[in-house]
Amino acid sequence: MNKLRVAIVGFGNVAKEALAAVRSAPDMEAAGIVLRDPAKVEAVWRETGLPVALDVSELGPVDGAVLAIASRAIPAVAPRYLERGIHTVDSFDIHGDAAMELRRDLDAVGKAHGSVAVICAGWDPGTDSVVRALLECIAPRGITYTNFGPGMSMGHTVAVKAIEGVKDALSLTLPKGTGLHKRHVYVELADGADFETVRGRILGDPYFCHDETYVFPCDDVERLLDLGHGVHMERKGVSACSHNQRMEFSMTVMNPAATAQVMVSALRAAARQEPGCYTMLEIPPLDYLSGEREALLHRLT
Amino acid sequence: MNKLRVAIVGFGNVAKEALAAVRSAPDMEAAGIVLRDPAKVEAVWRETGLPVALDVSELGPVDGAVLAIASRAIPAVAPRYLERGIHTVDSFDIHGDAAMELRRDLDAVGKAHGSVAVICAGWDPGTDSVVRALLECIAPRGITYTNFGPGMSMGHTVAVKAIEGVKDALSLTLPKGTGLHKRHVYVELADGADFETVRGRILGDPYFCHDETYVFPCDDVERLLDLGHGVHMERKGVSACSHNQRMEFSMTVMNPAATAQVMVSALRAAARQEPGCYTMLEIPPLDYLSGEREALLHRLT
Numbered sequence: 237m238n239k240l241r242v243a244i245v246g247f248g249n250v251a252k253e254a255l256a257a258v259r260s261a262p263d264m265e266a267a268g269i270v271l272r273d274p275a276k277v278e279a280v281w282r283e284t285g286l287p288v289a290l291d292v293s294e295l296g297p298v299d300g301a302v303l304a305i306a307s308r309a310i311p312a313v314a315p316r317y318l319e320r321g322i323h324t325v326d327s328f329d330i331h332g333d334a335a336m337e338l339r340r341d342l343d344a345v346g347k348a349h350g351s352v353a354v355i356c357a358g359w360d361p362g363t364d365s366v367v368r369a370l371l372e373c374i375a376p377r378g379i380t381y382t383n384f385g386p387g388m389s390m391g392h393t394v395a396v397k398a399i400e401g402v403k404d405a406l407s408l409t410l411p412k413g414t415g416l417h418k419r420h421v422y423v424e425l426a427d428g429a430d431f432e433t434v435r436g437r438i439l440g441d442p443y444f445c446h447d448e449t450y451v452f453p454c455d456d457v458e459r460l461l462d463l464g465h466g467v468h469m470e471r472k473g474v475s476a477c478s479h480n481q482r483m484e485f486s487m488t489v490m491n492p493a494a495t496a497q498v499m500v501s502a503l504r505a506a507a508r509q510e511p512g513c514y515t516m517l518e519i520p521p522l523d524y525l526s527g528e529r530e531a532l533l534h535r536l537t
Numbered sequence: 538m539n540k541l542r543v544a545i546v547g548f549g550n551v552a553k554e555a556l557a558a559v560r561s562a563p564d565m566e567a568a569g570i571v572l573r574d575p576a577k578v579e580a581v582w583r584e585t586g587l588p589v590a591l592d593v594s595e596l597g598p599v600d601g602a603v604l605a606i607a608s609r610a611i612p613a614v615a616p617r618y619l620e621r622g623i624h625t626v627d628s629f630d631i632h633g634d635a636a637m638e639l640r641r642d643l644d645a646v647g648k649a650h651g652s653v654a655v656i657c658a659g660w661d662p663g664t665d666s667v668v669r670a671l672l673e674c675i676a677p678r679g680i681t682y683t684n685f686g687p688g689m690s691m692g693h694t695v696a697v698k699a700i701e702g703v704k705d706a707l708s709l710t711l712p713k714g715t716g717l718h719k720r721h722v723y724v725e726l727a728d729g730a731d732f733e734t735v736r737g738r739i740l741g742d743p744y745f746c747h748d749e750t751y752v753f754p755c756d757d758v759e760r761l762l763d764l765g766h767g768v769h770m771e772r773k774g775v776s777a778c779s780h781n782q783r784m785e786f787s788m789t790v791m792n793p794a795a796t797a798q799v800m801v802s803a804l805r806a807a808a809r810q811e812p813g814c815y816t817m818l819e820i821p822p823l824d825y826l827s828g829e830r831e832a833l834l835h836r837l838t
Contacts, residue, residue: 253777260777261677335838336831361838363671366822367786368837370664373802373825374788374795376562476554476561476801478794484787485668487675493779494675500777501674515838517823521667524674530637536669537636537662537816 240507241267242500243292243301243322245313247280249463250327251304253496255284258302261500263526268295298322300503304496310355314342318351323506325499327358335361335515343513353513357502358495359487360384364467366516367485371471375481378473383411387465387491389419395443396421401429404457411468418448424457465491501525541808542568543801544593544602544623546614548581550764551628552605554797556585559603562801564827569596599623601804605797611656615643619652624807626800628659636662636816644814654814658803659796660788661685665768667817668786672772676782679774684712688766688792690720696744697722702730705758712769719749725758766792802826 242258244251247269258264268287269280281288287295300323303313310326317324328338335356342353356362360382368380385408392407399405404424409417421438425431435451438444454460466488475481487494502516505523525532543559545552548570559565569588570581582589588596601624604614611627618625629639636657643654657663661683669681686709693708700706705725710718722739726732736752739745755761767789776782788795803817806824826833 253779256778257776331838332835336835339834356838359675363675365838366667366671369822369826369833370667372837373822374660374664374790374799376798376802376827475558475790475794475798477557478554478791481790481795482788483790485785487782487784489675489776489782489784490779493776494782497677497776498675501677515834517834517837518821520819520821521670521674522818525670526677532670533640533816533818534633534637536673536818537632537657537666 239263239265240299240504241265241297242503243267243270243295243298244304245270245292245301245317246304247271247276248304249492250496250499251302253490253493254302254304254500255286256493257497257500261504261526263504264500267298270295270301292317292320292322300324300506302496302499302503304499311338311341314338314353314355315345318342318345318353319349321349321351323352323354323503325354325357325503325506327362327495327499328356329358329361331361339513339515341513346512350511352506352509352511354502354506354509354516354519355513356515357499359489359491359498360467362495362498362502362516364469364485366521367469369517371469371473371483371485374483375471375473375475378471378481380469380471381413381415383413383415383468383470384417385409385411385466388461388463392419392421392443395441396423396438399434399437399441401426401434401437403427403429406454406457406460412448418450419444421449421451422454422457422460423451424454463491465489465494540564540566541600541805542566542598543804544568544571544596544599545605546571546593546602546618547605548572548577549605550793551797551800552603554791554794555603555605555801556587557794558798558801562805562827564805565801568599571596571602593618593621593623601625601807603797603800603804605800612639612642615639615654615656616646619643619646619654620650622650622652624653624655624804626655626658626804626807628663628796628800629656630659630662632662640814640816642814647813651812653807653810653812655803655807655810655817655820656814657816658800660790660792660799661768663796663799663803663817665770665786667822668770670818672770672774672784672786675784676772676774676776679772679782681770681772682714682716684714684716684769684771685718686710686712686767689762689764693720693722693744696742697724697739700735700738700742702727702735702738704728704730707755707758707761713749719751720745722750722752723755723758723761724752725755764792764794766790766795 396405697706
């Protein structure tokens with residue numbers, strides 16, 4: 237068997253888990269790590285024992301790349317890989333227009349260079365998107381609620397940290413049910429900062445002003461950090477002429493590990509599609525799994 | 538828009554719900570019903586107001602057929618439609634070798650005649666199969682349990698009814714958890730039959746002798762009949778190097794309605810695939826849904 241040679245781009249939480257996922261996949265091998273910062277190359281090489289480069293061309297033949305980098309960097313970075321015929325996968329998490337624009341752009345690049353991009357391939361967007369479609373396949377009429385948490389919101393945590401008077405912070409998303417959420421923000425104050433003043437700034441911030449938000453003072457934010465997260469999706473709808481069809485999907489996971497594993501599974505699927513760009517809604521689910529096709533069908537059908 | 542013209546084959550519980558699903562689909566229209574028994578034609582015509590025929594050729598142009606008939610009849614019936622270029626969908630529920638053989642046979646017929654068969658397209662096998670694949674995409678290592686019920690098992694009910702001394706019967710499947718089940722059998726005795734004797738026959742029957750089975754006497758089985766059913770799937774597994782990733786999918790539904798709706802959604806997908814035979818594991822989930830592709834992606838991603 238020709239193993240898929242995979243480059244990991246980035247070396248944050250998701251990238252580290254992606255490397256572990258590639259190493260445990262029977263049909264893949266890690267080609268190396270691509271970093272942006274030359275100062276980190278040696279440390280990452282010592283930690284992983286793998287080639288570490290500033291450009292993927294230094295890693296020898298590479299079939300696919302896991303882009304474990306910030307969503308906002310994806311539109312610029314993905315084409316550089318696709319243009320070399322390297323498949324890409326990302327967990328781009330800006331829903332809506334931005335995702336559709338990315339899909340159009342990468343589709344053109346992939347088709348021009350014989351490569352495949354799978355975008356929005358984490359757990360939401362990603363596997364949750366597939367579940368949403370499946371629930372509508374079973375009951376086309378009705379409402380689906382997606383409830384997130386409890387778990388850390390990266391975006392909101394970064395937003396709080398940028399507020400004046402905040403030394404360290406953690407923003408948790410907690411589900412209220414029926415698709416509504418509240419936020420619990422834990423703040424470690426900077427020297428001399430006043431809690432009520434900082435609390436007022438957080439509640440007035442555009443990231444928080446539309447949500448039910450509670451701010452708590454905290455001596456040591458580090459002590460609260462946990463990368464667990466969860467989701468609970470519910471649909472009540474109509475199949476044919478029968479109402480009150482009830483469906484639920486829920487998950488409680490180590491967040492970067494789940495994201496990374498879905499990305500690696502999606503990269504396997506990328507290698508099995510025609511050139512272009514795909515979301516997980518556009519890929520046959522069997523393509524994510526390693527193993528002989530008929531044996532998988534026999535076991536899973 | 539060219540609506541998909543759909544024939545419903547059969548007129549049992551699933552077929553009636555399939556007709557309702559076709560009628561409520563914005564992109565389909567019912568071409569008519571195909572029956573095997575000439576004696577029933579007039580009654581079905583009166584009930585539905587649709588053309589009813591003994592052969593699909595009498596229904597005018599037909600794009601696809603919902604084969605709402607017994608699984609054992611599918612291998613002989615499906616090719617007759619595929620040979621005319623009519624796509625088929627079935628909810629063939631014999632897992633394992635029989636399904637793989639059906640897939641190979643219908644794949645050849647479909648490819649020869651430019652038509653598509655989607656097989657095993659109910660909720661299990663069917664949407665549950667897709668969920669099983671998705672759970673392995675998130676956590677490739679681990680165990681998935683599929684727990685059925687509480688709900689009526691058609692096959693086991695038919696088996697009990699065939700036992701000497703039984704006038705009417707109902708066999709329920711109840712989940713014990715971790716993929717194990719027990720059966721509750723309600724029997725209405727034939728005149729002069731002895732309950733303990735009948736109970737012994739049921740417990741010794743090949744359908745029941747391997748399962749934990751409880752037999753209850755009942756004056757009126759009809760009064761207990763309810764077409765609700767359910768499933769609860771659980772997986773605990775490993776994503777990348779993180780253990781104890783927990784996932785669940787559950788559903789409680791009117792069984793024939795859910796089956797029929799999935800079949801109709803799968804027939805829509807059939808019309809979007811290349812000729813051949815597919816299980817739901819081999820079809821992009823977006824293809825089950827009606828509506829403009831990019832709008833669906835925008836909403837569901």
